[in-house]
Amino acid sequence: MGDTTLPDEFEDINEVVSDEWVSETTPYERVRHVIAHTYSPVSADTVAEDAQTSPKTARKHLNALADEGFVGTTTGEHGGTTYQRSSESLVVEQAADILEHVSTDELVTRISEMRDQLNTYREEYGVDSPEEVTIEQTNQLLSETDSNQSDIDAETLQNWQTTRRNLAFANAALSIANAERFVDDESRTTDGNIPV
Numbered sequence: 001m002g003d004t005t006l007p008d009e010f011e012d013i014n015e016v017v018s019d020e021w022v023s024e025t026t027p028y029e030r031v032r033h034v035i036a037h038t039y040s041p042v043s044a045d046t047v048a049e050d051a052q053t054s055p056k057t058a059r060k061h062l063n064a065l066a067d068e069g070f071v072g073t074t075t076g077e078h079g080g081t082t083y084q085r086s087s088e089s090l091v092v093e094q095a096a097d098i099l100e101h102v103s104t105d106e107l108v109t110r111i112s113e114m115r116d117q118l119n120t121y122r123e124e125y126g127v128d129s130p131e132e133v134t135i136e137q138t139n140q141l142l143s144e145t146d147s148n149q150s151d152i153d154a155e156t157l158q159n160w161q162t163t164r165r166n167l168a169f170a171n172a173a174l175s176i177a178n179a180e181r182f183v184d185d186e187s188r189t190t191d192g193n194i195p196v
Contacts, residue, residue, distance in 0.1 A: 018052065027053040031061040032070070041074050041082035095173035104177045107170055114167040121160045125152060130160040 021030070030051035038047070048058035062083045065071040072086040098107065125133050133152050152160075 022052050027051065027057050028061045028064075031058050032065060035062065035065060035071055035083060035085055038084050041076065041084045043076065043080060043082055047083060091169065091172050092176070094169045095176050098169060098173040099177055102173075104174065107174050107177070111167065111170050111174065114163050114170065117163050118160070118167065121156075121163075130157050130164070133157065133160075 025033075030053060031047055034047050034050045044059040044062055045055045047062060048055040051058055062071055062073075066073050066083070069086055070089045071083050074082050074084075076082040102110070121130070122128055127133050127136060130152070134157070137151065
């Protein structure tokens with residue numbers, strides 16, 4: 001049998017990875033990373049613990065990120081400020097990701113297809129949103145009345161909600177692309193006039 005040498009101590013892999021993260025990043029980067037994945041309001045102390053920095057440092061960086069619009073703030077139960085990723089920054093991030101992978105011509109086509117799909121759902125179920133379908137069906141069930149409205153299955157309901165969300169992100173991406181085009185066009189003019 002071969003001689004197998006076992007290490008005397010096994011290092012905790014989480015500690016090693018955590019130590020590397022702290023040594024290779026700044027407190028600002030760690031706070032931004034933590035809050036980028038935080039969708040429910042949390043205290044600066046919670047962010048500080050996850051970002052492995054002091055609460056004072058975390059609060060300073062969270063306030064800077066709030067000033068930039070990356071973080072939203074609310075007042076917590078006990079009057080303290082809580083922080084979470086702002087919905088605006090999520091929309092901009094999603095839009096930028098779309099623009100990185102989809103041309104504006106293709107985006108216009110996809111937006112048209114999603115609008116057509118939403119109109120099909122509206123016509124088929126006789127309401128403007130998937131939430132209204134659920135309310136109608138619940139009301140009918142409670143009143144035990146028959147309805148002409150088609151029952152909607154969970155998969156169709158989820159597809160309707162997803163299509164509506166994707167359309168919102170696609171519209172945001174197209175708006176950003178159009179705004180960038182105008183900014184680029186204006187920066188090319190030297191006399192300050194709007195290009196024709």
